[in-house]
Amino acid sequence: MLIDRAVVEVRSGKGGNGAISFLREKNLPKGGPDGGNGGNGGSVYFIARKNINTLLAYRHSKAIIAKDGEKGDKKMRFGLSQEDVYAEVPVGTVVYLEEGMVPLADLSHDGDKVLVAKGGKGGRGNASFKSSRLRVPKIAENGHPGETKRIVLELKLLADAGLIGFPSVGKSTFLNVVSKANVQTADYPFTTLVPNLGVVSLPNGIDQFVLADMPGLIEGASKGKGLGFSFLRHIERCRVLVHMVSMSGERDPYNDYCLINEELKDYGADLDKRPQIVVASKMDCPGAIERKKEFDNKLGFASFGLSSLTQNGVNPLINYIYEMIQKTPVFPLFKQEENPQYKIYQAKDSEPLFTIKRPSAHLFVIEGKKVEEECALTNITTDQGIAKLLSYLTKIGVDEALREKGAISKDTIRIGDFEFEYDE
Known part of the structure; x- marks a missing residue:
């Protein structure tokens, strides 16, 4: 089961309090201050792991809590600093602060990590306050408090190209033909409920790319209708969009094409500006050739003709998809100025x-x-x-x-x- 969004509370540990103590031994009745410092509280990180593919572990999880640092003690004994907590998430997870949906990190590589709650620093014991002016300090610091935050995790699948289009236009069938994804297909309004990934090998037997079959889109998806945000969230990582439009005659292909592009534009994230390859699918259906001619006239350019059933047009299409991927740079998930670390304070x-x-x-x-x-x-x-x-x-x-x-x-x-x- 793919869980691609979760909200979780994180709490870092409080720093331990510093101690107030004076050395009292038989031969040293006035041994001076010997209160030790408190230990540091543990921090909380999220770290990307390639062997994890869902956020299911965080769907009903309690808070992720790091331990508090231990207090200092007499005889200059420092409190124990606690270990940091590393919570594992899939590669491709984007981490946000829930308040204001501030982006914190895009964990797009195995081992990428982000600090989400910093542990409190341990307080100083009275031994740290001794000076030439203050020889008998009766003062110590409390440990710095930890942090409590609510974090939003969103999994955005890593794919070079994404198949988009209305339900039942042939996306899953095409993915099965060109890869070993083995996606279940049927002629229903929502045949794909979660994104599926497949590795496509080119006819030259050397080059490859990752193709994602996205859930079927309906009008209003950019406002959350149907599978809406689930569909569009995963498209954000795709460098190239392969827009499939059915020539079976069951729907108006040009109207479908326009509706989906409107949804991409309304969603934002510059999805409507991605390179888009328009594919006229199901060309084996009666009347498909005439419908494609009419469709291309309205488009103002020629779409790719494709029949996954007969595999006519498959190789030219995957070669062209690969060519477009090589020409297209990776799109950043959020702009530099949206990341708080780049904020300019005046x-x-x-x-x-x-x-x-x-x-x-x-x-x-x-x-x-x-x-x-x-x-x-x-x-x-x-x-x-x-x-x-x-x-x-x-x-x-x-x-x-x-x-x-x-x-x-x-x-x-x-x-x-x-x-x-x-x-x-």
Whole structure:
């Protein structure tokens, strides 16, 4: 069973807290700080493996979770850093951040990997804070938090060329003739429910290419109707499209041709700009020759005539498909500027260090990624830890901003989970 889309939650590990400890031995009553650092939390990666061909493992999966780093300890013992988690996906998987569908990576080769949730760094123990000015540090850092994200995985099959067209125009039959795909065929509206791949060998016995038989398309597919997105998603990787139109007389071939090209255009991803080979199939049917002439006149160029039943036209067609593949470069799945690693940050994009909200008369809430992170990392169980945090808040202007907002003594100040009383 081909499962080509999955949504999964990933969680990296939190860093271990640093320790506050002082060396106490018989001959060293004042041995100094010896609190060790916390270990790093594990990260989560997705890695492409060629022996996997479906996302079935993630269809009903629970969250992918990496372990937290262990806390530091006395006598300079560092906490254990955890191993990273590598979740395996098929080659051809595209990884997105669910929020905004931001593309993170196209894992198109065996062994390609992408970091999706970075493990938190371990906090420093008090031994790391010793200096000529601070000989007895009673301060340590908490471990950095891990990350929780929802990730969308989409499998887009790797094929050089893709067979497209309405159901029952002969795509599966053609694939069976030119390869060993052994696709089940029948004269039904949806004979192919999942894409099928076949390796096509040229008559010269040397060259090959991969041909994909895509699920039959219906009008409205670009809006998700029928097999819709399932069909169009896999076409994105194909360099050349082989557009089959039946000459059996059961449908209007030119109307079918136009409808499918409209669906390609509406879907986007520049599918309508791919090189397209138009094939008039089922040329063994009565009246097919006359219908092809009429069809070609409307097209303004000659289509390839093909009968998979008699195999007339098969070799010239596969030779031409291969020739077009060699001329056509690989299309990128997403443009460079869509990838967050290429984002250009300008001065106007910068965010303030913090904002202050006043939900009630005597409560002030300070928000901001950097200030909340600093608060979370600081061990506030010691006087030195609290002093360090308050010094940081004063340095970045929080104290002055609170006064401007009207804060008075005894008002409550909240930063994340930390609360304290304001003192003018």
